Structures are given as structure tokens and as C-alpha cells.
Amino acid sequence: MNLNALWAYANPKKFIQTTDKVLPWVSVLAVVSLIVGLVWGFFFTPDDYRQGSTVKIIYLHVPSALMAINVWLMMLVTSLIWIVRRHHVSALAARAAAPIGAVMTLIALATGAIWGQPMWGTWWAWDPRLTSFLILFLFYLGYMALWEAIDNDDTAADLTSILCLVGSVFALLSRYAVNFWNQGLHQGASLSLDKEENVADVFWYPLLVCIAGFVLLFIALVLLRTRTEIRARRMRALLARERMG
């Protein structure tokens, strides 16, 4: 595949034409996999021998935490494309992704706190992973606020791209905090390529479906929201032209 062909999608018109066809399919797949995964996990998996029925929270907590980190990494890639190649669609895609990442982080924090209370005896601890996730959430809020605070789209894209580069440190820390500090209440990764470290198959398969559902939901939402940002940008440009006479 010719990688240069990818740059065609940096054209807003081409992006909207292509996503017109893709978006309905991705949306349907996202809804179906989320329903299948969550129903399977909630109704048809057993309790864990140590954690009891709270293990069912894994189907929301793990996919949302994965997305919280990976959405920021997607924003990092699109921000770098903006910095290097000045493609507006990439900057707008980063902008479109931020609220989705913030919601994913909030779900991971909320379900983690609710799960932590019966298991650890506390809603919150200043544990390396929990703390880095909280900071990541604050970075998402700061990123969105910065976009809103600046009128000029190009300046906003420049500044938010720099903020995204800085915040990437915390996105990576959120992922590897448990390994770096090896302390705190949070356990190591639930998912691993090493079968010995992975969760049992009975939890693993519905979890995989839920992760696929969250990824597809993200793709559907980021396409929809990027289209909205492209249109909003065009609208601002037309209004500015009208004001100038």
C-alpha cells in the first residue's frame, strides 16, 4: 500500500466523503460488540474466587483505562502530523478526540474507585497509577480548555500540540507506573501476552469483545466529531469572510 495515499485524507472534503461511507458501519459494529461484550461479561461469566462479583467491573474498567491512554497517544500522533505537515484535519482530529479521552479517563477513575472500595477498603489512594491517571484527566481538561480559549485555530492547534507532547509523559506514566515504582495498591496489568499473567479465559474472551467495542466506539466518535470540527472551522472561515465584506 502506498503510504502517500493516506495524505489524501488530509483533504477535508475527501475525509468527509470517505467517512460518509465508513461511519455507519463502524457505529453499528461498535454498538453490537459493546452489547455482546457487556451482556456476556455481566450475565454469563462466573464470580472470581477472591473478588466475587466485583470482577464484572473489569469489562468497563480495563477497556476505558486502555482507551484513556491510547486516545492521548492518538492525539500525540495527530499533533505531530500537524506540527510537521500542517494538515488541518489532523489537528482537528486531536481536538475531536480529547473529550472522548476525558470521558474514558473519568470512567476508568470512577469504576476504579468503586471497585477499590470493597477490595482495598478505600475509594482512593495516592498510588502511582491512580495519581498518574488523575493527572492525565487534568491534562485532558487543560487541553480542551486551551482549544476553547484561543480564537485563532492555527495558534490553538500549535499550542495544544505542545501541551499534548508534554502530557504524553503522563499518558506513558499511567501505563507503566506500576512497573516503574512497583508499589501502591493497584495490581499489575490485567492483560498480557504471557498466558500465565493474563486473566482466566472465562473472563478474557468477553473482555476482548468489550475492548473491541470501546475501540470501535472511539473510532466512530472520533470520525463523527472530526467531521463536526471540520464543518465548524469552515463555518468560522465563512463568517469571518462575511464580516470582512
Next chain:
Amino acid sequence: MMPDLGKYAEAVLSSYAVSLVLLVALVWLSVRRSKRIQKQLQDIEMKAKRNG
């Protein structure tokens, strides 16, 4: 049909409730804004066309 969640029922159900509310709100707000901006842009484009 409903599984027996035992003493952790409150924790499990509240996790699902919070997450689903947040996800549905995110989807609803995204779709609503998309429709609103699309409509506004159409209006502005038509107005611009009329004015030449």
C-alpha cells in the same frame, strides 16, 4: 436472568450505571453538536451563495 451479585451488588451496578450514563451522554452530545453545526453551515453556505 439477573445474576446474583451478592454483597457487591451496589458496587457492580453503580459501576455500570455511571459508565453507561457517561458513554450515552458522550454519544448524545456528539451527535447533537454534529447535527447543529451541519445545519448552521448549510444555512451560512446558502446565504453566501445568495449574496454571490
